[in-house]
Every structure is written in C-alpha cells, then in structure tokens.
Amino acid sequence: DADVTQTPRNRITKTGKRIMLECSQTKGHDRMYWYRQDPGLGLRLIYYSFDVKDINKGEISDGYSVSRQAQAKFSLSLESAIPNQTALYFCATSQYSNYGYTFGSGTRLTVV
C-alpha cells in the first residue's frame, strides 16, 4: 500500500458543487500539506498542518478549506467549485522542517 493515499484519483465536477479531496498517510508524519499544480505555475501551497489542532493558510487558500481529522488524515474541500480550480492536487507529508516531502499520487480535478 502507498505511504500517502489520495482519493479520488480523478474527479469531474460541476461549477458550484462542493467537493472534498481526501488524504491519508501511514508514514507517521506530523506535517501534512495540500498543493495544486498547474502547467507553467508549478506547485503552489494551499494549506498545511503540523498537528491535529494546527491549520495554516498557504499562498492560495482562497476558495479552499481543510480539516485535519487525525494525525493521519487531512482533507481539502472546495466549497463552491469554479473552473479555474481545475488542476492536479497533491497531498504531501514530512517529518521535520528540513526533511523532504513524500507526495501522494495526486487527484486530477476538472471543474466544468
């Protein structure tokens, strides 16, 4: 089984719909992150969390919310999806600030 699991792998949704992307990990890492990747723009941080009671906004948090249900679970919600939220979304984990990330396999989201 993968260390960092994202569901769903692919999702097509309509404008205005609420959608949740889920991430779970077996790494035992405290730090979890949500990024989106767009062609030409690279990976941009949406939210991050260092423990269950810690939630922090990244550089592009508008239109998104998150929930850290447990140390191993970190969910990203789009409250009212819009087409420019069409992107590849990655969840990532790390153990310490100077350690690299372990990425999930990604969720390809299309908003029509």
Add this chain to the structure above:
Amino acid sequence: QKEVEQNSGPLSVPEGAIASLNCTYSDRGSQSFFWYRQYSGKSPELIMFIYSNGDKEDGRFTAQLNKASQYVSLLIRDSQPSDSATYLCAVNGDTGNQFYFGTGTSLTVIP
C-alpha cells in the same frame, strides 16, 4: 513572495552525457534545498537534498549549492532515457515551515 526560478527547458541531452539543471532562489534565509523528479502524470519523487555549500554526490546525481550566489544545481552523469522527466527545485522559507517550488525543467535523454 519567495521566488524559485528554473529554466523550463526543454533540455535535451544524448544518452551517456551529463545533464545540468539549474535553480536560483530569492530568500537568503533558506537553509534546505531539494531536487524532485516528476514523470509525466506522476507525483514528484525526492532524489537529492543539500544543506551546505559545496557538492553532494549520490550515485549518478550531484547537487551543488552556492548560498552566496543563491544558486543550486543538479548534475546527472551518464544520463539514461529513464532520466527523462521534469525536475523540480524546492527551497524552504526562512521559517522552515514550507517549501517553495520552481516550475521545473523538462529533461529529455535521447537514446
């Protein structure tokens, strides 16, 4: 705004050659530098990290860091077609709480 700049490429090298990938960053307080490889449609995979000025070697990969010039590079020796991917440079911010990514350099190794 923290900036991490990479030449988007595409960079093409023949099989067996040395591929050189470059990255500059804007935050002088950055302490940790990472290189990720991302195959098309896949997630990024960590291949190298470096914290100190100088060179760090791991197999066919060498990371080079020059903090004074705010420059980090990745050399791939004896390039193989399987090295064809996009390479992402990542730099941590001065608080260490998050990493900033470049847009990536696309590398193609021609058999």
